[in-house]
Amino acid sequence: MSRIPLPSLKRLPRYLNVLESFQSYGTDTISATDIAEELDLKPIQIRKDMAFTGIVGKPKVGYDVGALIKAIRDFIGWNDISPAVLIGAGSLGTALMRYEGFAKRNLNIVAAFDKDQNRNSDGRSSTPVYPMERLPAIVAEHEIEIAILTVPPAAAQEVTDQLVKLGIRAIWNFSSAEIQVPPHVVVRREDLSEGLAVLCVQLHELDETREKK
Amino acid sequence: MSRIPLPSLKRLPRYLNVLESFQSYGTDTISATDIAEELDLKPIQIRKDMAFTGIVGKPKVGYDVGALIKAIRDFIGWNDISPAVLIGAGSLGTALMRYEGFAKRNLNIVAAFDKDQNRNSDGRSSTPVYPMERLPAIVAEHEIEIAILTVPPAAAQEVTDQLVKLGIRAIWNFSSAEIQVPPHVVVRREDLSEGLAVLCVQLHELDETREKK
DNA sequence: CGTTTTTCGATATATATATCCCTGTTATCG
DNA sequence: CGATAACAGGGATATATATATCGAAAAACG
Structure with a gap:
């Protein structure tokens, strides 16, 4: 049903957090590489996700922070109350x-x-x-x-x-x-x-890989 | 890293809810079809997920409710405090x-x-x-x-x-x-x-498909 | 006691998502 | 002003997940 993949959609709010943080520091341009570093993701995934919002970036520079924030908020519908x-x-x-x-x-x-x-x-x-x-x-x-x-x-x-x-x-x-x-x-x-289950299993898996060493 | 797919893991607590509800009504056996009906999922997916917990079902009957609850809780680690x-x-x-x-x-x-x-x-x-x-x-x-x-x-x-x-x-x-x-x-x-974003976009998409009609 | 129906579980296929590779653009530096 | 490096974006590939198909097992029923 969704045109945008659900995982991509779920990442958008995280991008917003990073963008707003960058904006508050006065940065007005940001690359997919920068965002990827903040969120432990790969730059390519960010670019693919951004494509869904319709925003276009500039080579060697990245995206305009303000425009990107607006585009993501528009896409989600967070500019209307x-x-x-x-x-x-x-x-x-x-x-x-x-x-x-x-x-x-x-x-x-x-x-x-x-x-x-x-x-x-x-x-x-x-x-x-x-x-x-x-x-x-x-x-x-x-x-x-x-x-x-x-x-x-x-x-x-x-x-x-x-x-x-x-x-x-x-x-x-x-x-x-x-x-x-x-x-x-x-x-x-x-x-x-749901979240608790994921946390418990991941913790358990961590113990197991540790024991193998 | 996870042996079990993340989506499957996230479904396990929902299965538990259904199982506990069935158990409280005294039902001691349940089929994947029953669970699927409760959760709007396909029976195949439930069987696949159950396989990860190591539980085996009986043809024509389904799974033992008590054993399944224990198996899922064991798998997640919810039997230990x-x-x-x-x-x-x-x-x-x-x-x-x-x-x-x-x-x-x-x-x-x-x-x-x-x-x-x-x-x-x-x-x-x-x-x-x-x-x-x-x-x-x-x-x-x-x-x-x-x-x-x-x-x-x-x-x-x-x-x-x-x-x-x-x-x-x-x-x-x-x-x-x-x-x-x-x-x-x-x-x-x-x-x-994250959840709010998904809700907002889905609501919006709903409006769009409605307009097309 | 055989036939039918239900359901599990394994293998195979389809779909969705993530990643890689390549090309073109543009700022930066020599 | 030319070479270089960083980055975006499209298309191709790989991986993950969901779904379909089939055979076998077991209960129900005639």
């Missing part, structure tokens, strides 16, 4: 509300919602927490397409069905539950145990 | 301390550490929060190999160097910073903006 709702104001939900990184990428969490009325705003975050009943009104008012799901696994499907009915088009699922959606809705799973 | 430390008791760090999913996978966050002394335990989590000075003693005492990094990007490399010096072998990096480690240490990046 995306309003979002967050469902489930538990500890993870609260942490995401406070996460500064979203603002940088123009993701605006308009409001959070929770079944438990006691979980209202604690003042440390600017995002208001409402009861679930207010969800339809807020989604309609702000024309929200993106929902962040941080509810317990048991509630995930029920909440998902609600969100779909309200016209939500993209769900970022932080619960470990597998949720079912109609084809006109995209879901992105963000499962911590 | 892994003690870990968490550095950076901000909102994300606190959320991870409270995350119940880690206990299920035998990851035991022994203690958290923070530069800011004020961020001590708030009672809602059983994990104690210590000042950074106590880090060496705790790591040595519990023979800790795994560190969870939830510090601001600017502090990431400095803390990493400290961790490496203390003999930490695996770092789960939740900061957006790119950290450098010697070859005997593994790093797993867990970058939220």
